[in-house]
Amino acid sequence: xxxxxGQTGVAxxxxxxxxxxxxxxxxxxxxxxxxxxxxxxxxxxxxxxFKKATEDIIPKMVNSLLNMKLCEMENGKLxxxxxxxxxxxxxxxATLGGxxxxxxxxxxxxxxxEEGIHLYSQFVSQCEKELTTSDKCxxxxxxxxxxxxxxxxxxxxxTNGPFTHLIEF
Amino acid sequence: xxxxxGQTGVAxxxxxxxxxxxxxxxxxxxxxxxxxxxxxxxxxxxxxxFKKATEDIIPKMVNSLLNMKLCEMENGKLxxxxxxxxxxxxxxxATLGGxxxxxxxxxxxxxxxEEGIHLYSQFVSQCEKELTTSDKCxxxxxxxxxxxxxxxxxxxxxTNGPFTHLIEF
Numbered sequence: 001x002x003x004x005x006g007q008t009g010v011a012x013x014x015x016x017x018x019x020x021x022x023x024x025x026x027x028x029x030x031x032x033x034x035x036x037x038x039x040x041x042x043x044x045x046x047x048x049x050f051k052k053a054t055e056d057i058i059p060k061m062v063n064s065l066l067n068m069k070l071c072e073m074e075n076g077k078l079x080x081x082x083x084x085x086x087x088x089x090x091x092x093x094a095t096l097g098g099x100x101x102x103x104x105x106x107x108x109x110x111x112x113x114e115e116g117i118h119l120y121s122q123f124v125s126q127c128e129k130e131l132t133t134s135d136k137c138x139x140x141x142x143x144x145x146x147x148x149x150x151x152x153x154x155x156x157x158x159t160n161g162p163f164t165h166l167i168e169f
Numbered sequence: 170x171x172x173x174x175g176q177t178g179v180a181x182x183x184x185x186x187x188x189x190x191x192x193x194x195x196x197x198x199x200x201x202x203x204x205x206x207x208x209x210x211x212x213x214x215x216x217x218x219f220k221k222a223t224e225d226i227i228p229k230m231v232n233s234l235l236n237m238k239l240c241e242m243e244n245g246k247l248x249x250x251x252x253x254x255x256x257x258x259x260x261x262x263a264t265l266g267g268x269x270x271x272x273x274x275x276x277x278x279x280x281x282x283e284e285g286i287h288l289y290s291q292f293v294s295q296c297e298k299e300l301t302t303s304d305k306c307x308x309x310x311x312x313x314x315x316x317x318x319x320x321x322x323x324x325x326x327x328t329n330g331p332f333t334h335l336i337e338f
Contacts, residue, residue, distance in 0.1 A: 157326040
C-alpha cells in the first residue's frame, strides 16, 4: 500500500453542504454537561493547516471558500455561501492532514499546536468579518459557528446532498 | 484566487467515521416514496474516480481503505474498519474531483459516466467480498451499503468525531 495524499499546499479544506449541523464544542465532564453549537442551512468547513502555513494564507482561504460557488439553491443554481446566504460551521480537523503510510496515517506535515490555534482563530474571525461585509448575510442573520481546536469534533450532519469538495491552498 | 487541489492520482476517497448514517438511494417520485439505506457504527467512504482510473486500482483502494487504521475504539486505539469491526457506507461523490478555478469548481479530470459506474460497482463488490473474508466481520454481521451512482447523495450523519481523512490513489 502506497496510497499518497497529494499535499503540496499549506492548508487543506473539505467543504460539505448541510441543512442542519450540530457540533460539540465542550465535552461533558464531572461538573457539567457537554456544550453544543449548531447551524441551520449552510456549509461545514473542515480545516487543517500544514507546517508552512502562515497568516498570509488566511485572507485567501476565507475569500475563496466564502465566494466560491459551492452551494446549491433550490433551482439547482450554484452560488457561494455568501450569496445563498448560508450559515458556516468551521471544524478544526487535524486528521485531514494525514498521509497514508502502510496501515497508518502519519501527521508529520501538520502544523504545531500553538501555531494551529492561532491560524484557526484567525480563520474563524476573518470568516465572521467577511459575513458582516455582506448586506444579504446581515439581513438574513446568518452566522459563523465553530469548534474548539484540539477537541474531539463530535458532529451530527443533516444534508440535502453533502457535495463534498476538497480545496487546497 | 488560485486555490488548487493537488490531484495527481487516479482516484480520491474521503473517509469519515460514523455512529449512524442514512443515505437516500432513490429519490421520491410521483409513484413512490424515497428509499433509504443506513448503517450503524462504521465508516463512510466518499469516492471519486479520475479519467485515468482503471479496474487495476480497485483492489489496492479496497485493501487500503478497509485495512488502514482509521477507526477509533472506545479505548482510543486506532483499528481498521475490518478489525473494529464496522459497517461501511459507500457514497459516490463526483464533487470530490473538482479543481478550484476562480469562483467555480471544474470537473475536467473526472471520469466519464459509464466508466465511473463500472468502477464504482467494482469498488462496492470488492468491499463486500473483503468483508466476507473476515471472520470477525462475518460473526458481527457488519454490512456494506452504498448509494446509487449519479444520484443526489442525501446523507444524514451522526458521528463521535468524524475524523475526516483524505486518501488518494
